[in-house]
Amino acid sequence: MKCNPGLCCVSPPDFGRLVIQLMIFVSSIFIIFGEAVADGQESPLVGRASCAASTCHGGAVDRGPAWNHALTKWLAQDPHAGAGLLLRDEDSRAIVTALEPQAADSKEIFDQVLRKRCISCHTTATASECKSDQRLTDALLARGVSCESCHGAARSWLAAHVQSDWQGSQRFQPQTGLLDTESVIGRADGCLRCHVGSRREDGLIRDMNHDLIAAGHPALRFDLLLYNENLPSHWDESGTVEQAFDESALRVRSVGRASSLSAAAALSGQRAADHQSDPGVPWPELSDYDCFACHQSLSISEYRLPASEKNRSPLRISDGLPIWNAWHTIGQKELSRKNLQALSPQRIGAKAMAAAASNVSSQYRQQAINHEKATFDPQSVIEQLRSVLQDSPPRDWHEAAIQYLSADAAVRDLKSKQSTLREQLEPLLRFNRDANENTLYQSPAKFDPNEFQKAMLDALTSRPPGDVAVTSAAEVPTITDQP
């Protein structure tokens, strides 16, 4: 068949090239934003590009309502946006090759490690994408931890969310698929899926375990209040939703800590349960336990807490025994010794631990719910802290850090504008206190409990009297150390 130049705008070779270009272009769109079809099934993810129209969430920053530029701001300022691309840098390469030495010479193996171990938290990915054997595209990594990681896979609620009756807490019913980011517990849950981990949520394994820490990944010490403060807001900071967060820092911290402990217990239980069906899943999983219980200086002069001084550590933290999740359990007085022992691998098997972990998780889930409704008295928290510290210095870095966080929340609730608590205390907790010291390891070896005790007492004593009177709560969280 002849091509009529008058009817056809391109010559046949050009037309063929155009068709091929089009095919490549269209297929690249689907590969890059290929959340639409996976394994022959429609993915529940729609991808952040779906949100990015300038009339939806891609407007110019600080123009119009906050929802209109939420994505633009998130892309520019939120560290989650670049979380995926981090996996291509040198630090990540070092971690992956430490995990799997063959990855140093094989891009395929390298990508396999990223898929199996990393992208479930570092990107918004589906289970099939994590299991795939294909090379990992930069495009998938560049998604980062995007909208649907925190707000839920959007295919089920995308149409509904623009309706005017899409209001209130009923939006967060499980059947809608929209995740709760407005309640304190809901927002904590969103973070904890990765910042503590889970082996069940969304069908993904988000398990940052001891293997990864040993390879160089930082240990996870999540704190809802600080992380929420540090997250560049892509929402309306003056809206009613944020009032619950601004109203009481102590409440946010208490809910966050209870939720974190609940999530950590759930993860421990899942690890134990999965180990029973798959011995390849490590158990005991060492990241469940206090790092510094084992990782102590071998220098006798720096060995701060010898086992002989058991009375200094009723929770036996950092005394060489693997105490379960010190970061989450410090000060949680409702956590009974029995439960704590049930979570200790030297005392219990995997099956029993899975059951015990489930109980602890439920208990602290309920406590988080209770704390969200509770009222907190910052003045009494400060008094309790002062009382505890006057009796003795913190037993270890963990306890000092939690004391610092509690005091920080209480001072914030007192609305003291001149507080220098952070400036005074936080530097004492730095792992790397010497800015010139370039160390690979995060260790509190140079932490001095006595120095911290003195500074904390000075800060709490010299703090101007609180100018906000908060009604005493029926249940005031304390930093007391007895379970």
Place this chain on the structure above:
Amino acid sequence: MSAGQTGKQRSQRIQIDYFRHRGGLFYLRCGCIVAGLVAAGLYGALVIGRGGGSHLSTGPLAVVHVSFENDCQQCHQDFTPLASDAFRIDPESSVSHTEQACQKCHQVDGHHRDLLLADWKMVDQNCAICHADHQGRQRDLTAVVNPLCSQCHSDLSKVCTANRSPVVRDQVSRFDLESHGDFASLKSDPGRVKFDHRQHMLPGQVDPGSKGAMTVSMLEATRREQYRRAGQGNDDLVSLDCSSCHQFAGNPDAHVVLAGDQELGRYLKPISFDQHCSACHSMNPPGRTEDTLPLPHAAPWSEIGLLLQTKIAGLRQLGTARSPRDDTQPAPIPGEGFGSAANNVSIVSAAEVDVALKAMQVQCLKCHDSASITDEAINTALAGTSTPLIPARWLRHGIYDHAAHRKMDCRYCHADAYPNEAMSSSPPDDHQQVMIGGIETCTPCHRPADVAEPEGLSDLFSGQPTWASDDCILCHRYHTSVGVKR
């Protein structure tokens, strides 16, 4: 009659050979004839002697030709017999001379003369057949009456070869659906830009019962006054009407049609992203602020990639955007402190740019098809060598004057472009739906003068009469410019 006269006596009053006698009347008549001939001869001699001039004119020229009033030879040829012994002129020579004279100024093609059957080619088609001048100063030379058109169009099969255009009806004698037929070029929408007219006509451009309405504050700052209605604040909803996007303009095809079609208001300005879309639909790079510019529309992708790279790097340098390796935070984390910034914030990886590009392309596909956003398509669009994605003219075989209809509500002809109460929500786009009314929207007014006004039209012009001419030349032009195929 006297009672005593006989019939013979009465007949003898007139001589029986009276017609053989030349009386005074005869001589008077002859004298007049001679005098007339002499006068005519003298006048002819005078006219010939003085070069003719206005003495041969049938009337004053129209005002557009008044400069030729005394320069007849601009159009007319001196009498030249075919041969010295013949008193007859060559018609072809005469016609071609006049046409050549007209075409000195009016360079137009014939009207499908090549399609005429042999018999019709011999019919005099001198310009003056339709554009007869010497009819007075105020004569509109373009006012061609319908019978001149229907000479041929009442039955083209008798006039043209079979090789005529299939979109032109063979028998058109009136302007109505039955005879003229509906407008052929409105049968389908060749547009390739996905768009939802109804949604854009709703307050805030969202369906009733939907959130996310567009407010004045969400518009580009420099364009807010363009769309702000009287008394509106920044939080009020953007309300559009037809004129928000459709402004009067000359004929976009003016380079291929006759002058006059360029008159302001005869057509509408072509839709342009920068003028009509960008206030709401700006192409924002990641982190774009009020102080920075959006990306250009319809630029080659290599240029967009470079701009994205520089914009991201610039925002990082300014501190309004974060590098992937930057883990600084305002509140120190116990143990870790404030984190550390990236070493070189100006480095934007190829992967970042590539993904930002692809994200931009996904935005493009909300309005465009994939074939329209390839580099090749963009470059041909920039060069002006491609077909516009939105037709500049919809009535390809006729012309329409929006300005002449400005008193009418746009909904009369474009009802489908407006929100419909019966429709619960808008379709995703209507770019395949023609939203221009057919001939049924024209004929109620453009009707024969003796046809009464149909019912229901009284409000169309606030009670004013609705009759309008049904002349063919209101919408159709006979000629095209030289070399242009209609």
